[in-house]
């Protein structure tokens with residue numbers, strides 16, 4: 001990628017991950033001038049083994065951006081939620097009045113589609129250009145990179161990392177890792193997703209082109225041991241985690257991710273907004289990390305549609321206020337799922353079972369729950 005002639009733009013986007021690129025495409029739709037910086041070389045931008053369950057709200061954003069049509073994706077129409085013992089819920093998209101709950105995509109495919117769209121639209125993406133510092137200077141913000149200085153009116157930081165020691169960051173280490181990979185699941189209907197709560201942590205199966213990607217959360221030590229198990233032994237363990245309901249086979253692509261919760265109390269500062277994992281890094285239990293980020297991007301874009309100065313304190317303050325309820329609720333729900341399903345003794349498992357039972361029996365409750373997961377708080 002050749003550097004553009006200009007050393008300034010209205011918005012500087014730090015990070016060409018799925019969040020930074022989605023924002024850049026929306027800014028282009030608005031006719032706003034944006035430039036994207038990434039530390040990695042172009043060939044490595046798509047190195048991401050994660051598989052993302054996109055909610056219906058996020059999927060619709062990609063339809064509007066004409067990205068959905070070029071994305072290899074598998075729809076989710078049924079979701080099974082259960083815990084060991086008593087309590088299970090089955091959610092069917094058609095009974096809740098929607099064609100699908102969302103779609104499963106590989107992060108690498110999503111980034112490829114976003115990069116291609118950025119290229120077609122002439123959006124400058126500077127690879128191998130890490131932003132080393134950013135300094136707000138009343139009317140603009142100055143970015144330092146090894147390729148020289150750069151100026152913008154707003155710096156959107158979607159750099160993925162959120163250090164625990166950064167000011168105003170709330171941090172919790174779950175002491176868990178997520179093992180991910182792909183399996184075949186005999187007996188499970190295509191387009192079905194599964195979420196199962198076990199005493200060690202949650203486990204999920206997401207449909208992906210005739211196979212399923214699994215997310216298996218375990219305490220760090222156990223995750224290390226499980227990652228080293230031969231395929232057959234690990235598959236047995238995975239089947240047990242799902243209550244031996246489905247026969248699993250053909251495992252491949254095992255990888256591990258350590259899990260933390262981190263979030264910035266204020267996702268804005270002078271001429272700066274943090275988005276995606278750089279604003280909040282969530283436990284993957286409810287598949288909300290990227291979906292929440294897409295809603296954050298949606299609100300920012302709505303506000304920028306009207307704003308003369310995209311980095312004004314007024315615009316950023318409105319953004320922070322507008323996003324606060326959905327951020328708080330989604331972070332709280334995700335954290336509640338991650339921690340609340342762990343105790344295996346006493347009354348808590350019974351209360352959980354009763355809550356799942358009530359959810360299964362009550363259609364309006366189900367609809368409200370599904371609404372939150374698909375579109376966030378509104």
Ligand SMILES: Cc1cc2nc3c(=O)[nH]c(=O)nc-3n(C[C@H](O)[C@H](O)[C@H](O)COP(=O)(O)OP(=O)(O)OC[C@H]3O[C@@H](n4cnc5c(N)ncnc54)[C@H](O)[C@@H]3O)c2cc1C
Nearest residue numbers: 015017018019038039053131159160276277287289290291
């Ligand atoms: C196991 C697992 C499963 C998940 N499943 C789901 C799911 O089902 N649904 C969902 O919604 N979310 C899910 N998530 C969360 C989702 O993966 C993240 O929210 C999302 O990928 C974050 O994207 P991002 O663009 O913010 O960050 P990243 O993808 O980390 O991108 C950041 C980019 O910034 C670049 N960068 C870093 N520093 C600099 C710098 N100084 N200068 C320039 N560039 C820089 C990096 O090179 C990188 O390209 C899951 C997460 C995990 C771990």
